[in-house]
Amino acid sequence: MAGQAGTRSIFVVALILAVVPARGAEAPEPPKLRFGIALQAKPSRNHFQDVVQKTPDLVLVDGAKTIRPERPGLIYHIERAEGNRYLVTLPGQGLYGWVDRDAVIPYSEAEGYFTNELEIEKATPFGYLMRAIVCEDNERFQRSFADLAEALKLDPGYVPAMIERAMLWATRNRMDLALLDTERAIRADPRSSEARLERGVFYFKLKDYGKALADLDRARELGSRSIHVPMVRGSIYVERRQIDDAIQAFQEAVSIDPKNYDAHLMLGSSYLLRSQPQRAVQAFSEAVKLEPEKGSGYGGRAVARMGLGQRELALVDLNQAIRYESMRADLFRDRGQIHAMEGRWPQAMADFETALRVDPNDVEANIVRAWTLATCPDQRVRNGASAVASATRACELTQWKSPRALATLAAAYAESGDYTAAAQMQGKAIAVTPPGDPVLGYYQASLNRYRSGKPWHRVGLLEEIGLHRRSPAKQDTQVQQTRGK
Secondary structure, eight states: OOTTTTTSOOEEEEEEEEOOOOTTSOOSSOOEEEEEEEEOOOOOOOOTTEEEESSSOOOEEETTEEEOOSSSOOEEEEEEEETTEEEEEETTTTEEEEEEGGGEEEHHHHHHHHHHIIIIIOOOHHHHHHHHHHHHHTTOHHHHHHHHHHHHHHOTTOHHHHHHHHHHHHHTTOHHHHHHHHHHHHHHOTTOHHHHHHHHHHHHHTTOHHHHHHHHHHHHHTTOOOTHHHHHHHHHHHHTTOHHHHHHHHHHHHHHOTTOHHHHHHHHHHHHHTTOHHHHHHHHHHHHHHOTTOHHHHHHHHHHHHHTTOHHHHHHHHHHHHHHOTTOHHHHHHHHHHHHHTTOHHHHHHHHHHHHHHOTTOHHHHHHHHHHHHHOSSTTTOOHHHHHHHHHHHHHHTTTOOHHHHHHHHHHHHHHTOHHHHHHHHHHHHHTSOTTOTHHHHHHHHHHHHHTTOOSSOOOHHHHTTSSOOOTHHHHHHHHHHHHO
16 A cells, blocks of 8 residues: 555545534534545556556656655656656655656556566566556456565565565455564564554554554654555544544645545545534545545535535535435435425435435434434424334444434434333433533433423424324324334
8 A cells, every 4th residue: 555655545535424404403413524544445546647667776866866765666657758757756655756768667568568577588576566566456466466476485575575465465354464464574674664554554454553553653763755654643543533633644644645635535524523614625625626526525525515504505516426426325415414404305305215225224314314204394294103214223223322313213203102212212312422412401301392292393382382282193003013013
């Protein structure tokens, strides 16, 4: 990952953004945002303007300064050509400089070039490493593993091959073997910043954050310029709810590589967690400029704009996000929330239903669908039995430990006329809510309402004083049928 920073990155940012209802109704909790980084297979990349080095020793020239990359086997991007030189960059490390054309080869020709070198000229560990990298990028993993084995057969202490194989094991979800190879690399070269960085990434994946931070600190001390040092640190700080530290880390990542989409995305998400929506809009806008055909930048900016009260702009962003990523439940869910806030209930329900078709196990989609069905001020939308079904699913998915899911189920029972079950479930929501949480006062008021035999939604004055009483018998039957399913 780090060696090919930005080119073969195994980081994918997953934004899971939730904004809860609704105009005419209070929400069971304030809006929430959750996000994280997941370690998984590299994204595809167009290598049209990429080159690879021909020999292990490559030097970039930047004015009077010469720069040696941290390890051989890297893929560079051509920014421009001038005479017999290329100005190249190494995405993710903020490196750029001039190289002679003869020192590199177009990526599209690399596999054939190194195959010829290995079979006709001389087999070298570097040649096998380079062919393995190209094969890995093309998802020919078996060939890549075989070439790395050959490289290590020729030179058992060849650290770049150990690191590359560790990254391959990680993409196959064999973290035990990935760690083993990085530990071998560190023993072979205790000053390898790449090996320390990779092991830190693997510890992060295993949620061993203390060891991850120690390795990342050591990688930096050894001179690592990789963007993944601050990216992983920032992700750990998010997990620990150290949001100011996370913002600082992602700002550092942006300074290392201003063209890194994920860095701007994570910075924007951190600003949202810090309740700074205007800065979040700026960060997400940078992400959108870099990758205008990806949905996450638009989706994140939509949430930030909702925080600024810019609902129509947020709706435009969500429409654009859905255009590019039509199989993301969170985007439909968030768009449904905007429609709900504007009182466009049919459109809201249509989006919630689409979100659940895309992902039936989306907790937030189940919650917002249930909440709308239970509390909507438009009685034509409310449906207690369906609300109970969705809220129950949300509780199951959260192992009956989410106060918000439990409170939603309580509102659904109340709408169905089962006030005993509503009060019981609201009591459970209160029991699992952390002491001092401001939402407790609201939860207690809801509990009192259910104990008084009143549903959550705002009913008319005549009904409040006892006239035009509800007749919940039919709904009670529906609830019992739902429970029996």
